[in-house]
Amino acid sequence: PLEVRFQLPQRDAFELRRQLADSAGDMSSITAHLSVPGLAGSAGGELAGRLNFLGSRVDTGTSTVQASATFDNPDGEVLPGQFVRVRLEGLKRFDVMAVPEIAVTQGLMGPRVFVLDDESKARERTVQLGDVAGPWQIILDGLEPGERVVVGDPAGIEPGMEIDPVRFDGDAEQLVDDVEEAEAQEQQEQAEAAAEMSEGAGDAPAEGEEGAQ
Incomplete structure (x- = not known):
C-alpha cells in the first residue's frame, strides 16, 4: 500500500476531529481519493483509499493540520515523491x-x-x-x-x-x-x-x- 501525507485546512481538521469524536474515532466513513496528473488507469486515474491519521497540532505558518491516508498502489503506478492531489469524501459540516x-x-x-x-x-x-x-x-x-x-x-x-x-x-x-x-x-x-x-x-x-x- 501507498501512504500519502497531506495538509488539511485548520477548519476542516477541527470539524473532522468533531466528526470522529461522535463516531468513537471510526475513520471508515471517510474515503480518500488520490489523483495524479497523467496517471493512466481505471476511474479516470483516481485511486481510492482510507484516512488513517489526523494530527493534533496546527502549523502556525500555514494554519493546517497534517493527515495521512493509505491507498492500494497497483503496479507501483504512483512513485515516492510524486506530486498528487488528495480529496476527502464523507466529511460532515457542523453549525x-x-x-x-x-x-x-x-x-x-x-x-x-x-x-x-x-x-x-x-x-x-x-x-x-x-x-x-x-x-x-x-x-x-x-x-x-x-x-x-x-x-x-x-x-x-x-x-x-x-x-x-x-x-x-x-x-x-x-x-x-x-x-x-x-x-x-x-x-x-x-x-x-x-x-x-x-x-x-x-x-x-x-x-x-x-x-x-
Whole structure:
C-alpha cells in the first residue's frame, strides 16, 4: 500500500476531529481519493483509499493540520515523491447554513436564491457561497435562520411571483433526481411534439399543387 501525507485546512481538521469524536474515532466513513496528473488507469486515474491519521497540532505558518491516508498502489503506478492531489469524501459540516445546490442560480449581482416573504411571494436574495457538500450548498452569508427558501427548480421563477409552498422533507438527493427526471420528461415531450409537427408538415400537399397539369 501507498501512504500519502497531506495538509488539511485548520477548519476542516477541527470539524473532522468533531466528526470522529461522535463516531468513537471510526475513520471508515471517510474515503480518500488520490489523483495524479497523467496517471493512466481505471476511474479516470483516481485511486481510492482510507484516512488513517489526523494530527493534533496546527502549523502556525500555514494554519493546517497534517493527515495521512493509505491507498492500494497497483503496479507501483504512483512513485515516492510524486506530486498528487488528495480529496476527502464523507466529511460532515457542523453549525452551518445550507440549501440544496439546485436552489442556487446566478443573478446579476452574483449567486442568488429565492426566499418567500410573509405573503409567499418570491424575493431574490444574493448570497455568499461556501463549500459544496454532496447535493448541499453551504451558504456563508445572505440568509437568516428561519427564512423560507425556494428549494425546487428555480427556472421560471421571477421576483414577486406568488408561490404555493410545500414543506421540504430534507432529502436533497431525491429533490435533484426529481427535478432531473421532470426536465428529461419535458425534453422528451418537446422532441415528440416537434417530430409530430415535422411529420404533419411533410404530409400536407404543397399550395397550388392540386390540379396542376
